[in-house]
Amino acid sequence: MAEHKGIVTFKGQPVTLVGEEVKLGDTAPDFTAYKGLNDALKLSDTKGSVVVLSVAPSVDTRVCAAQLRAFNKEATALGPDVKVWFVTLDLPFALGRFSAAEGIQNVTVLSDYKDREFGEKYGLYMKELGLLARSTFVLNREGKVVFREIVKEMTHEPDYDGALKAVRESL
Known part of the structure; x- marks a missing residue:
């Protein structure tokens, strides 16, 4: 499995990303993630939709919680042809x-906990921390990556405006 050191930092310290890098223009790799222990969803289930993959280390941190809230707020205005998935470990x-406590209703919240399939297929598994790197991908209706941001410093929020612009351009 490929390893990439220094692409991202956590509190200023470089960490190693494990997995294959997904680039702009690539067909997004299919993966399975979980809404519940045995309630799985596959990316291929969203065929024909524009998809936002909002990825974060842990919802139990201030920045990750803000990220989920921000995409939840924006998701309603994007319409039914856009699927917003929030993925963590x-x-x-x-x-x-x-999600229940915060009223998250417009984002599908998913866990990559079982086998880290998403993290490794997208090159986002942080080896030293055992978490996913904060990032955002927008996929067009054909499943091509049209926006990709891997946030350099894990304590910073993603570029919401850039992602939302890519979504609107893909509709």
């Missing part, structure tokens, strides 16, 4: 609890 229980 948090357990489905924690994601469900947070």
Whole structure:
């Protein structure tokens, strides 16, 4: 499995990303993630939709929670042809609890906890931390990556405006 050091930092310290890099123009790799312990969704289930993959280390941190809230707020205005998925390595229980407490209804909240398939296929698994790197991908209706941001410093928020612009241009 490929390893890339220094692409991202956590509190200023470089960390190693494990997995294959997904680039602009690539067909997004299919993956399975979980809404519940045995409630799986596959990216291929979204065929024909524009998809936002909002990725974060853990919903139990201030920046990750803000990221989920921001995309939840924007998701309604994007319409039914846009699917917004929030992916972390948090357990489905924690994601469900947070979503219920925060009224997250417009984003599908998913866990990559079982086998890190998403993290490794997208090159986002942070080896030293056992978490996913904060990032955003926008996929057009054909499943091509039209926006890609891997946030350099994990304590910073993603470029919401850039992602939303890519979504609107893909509709």
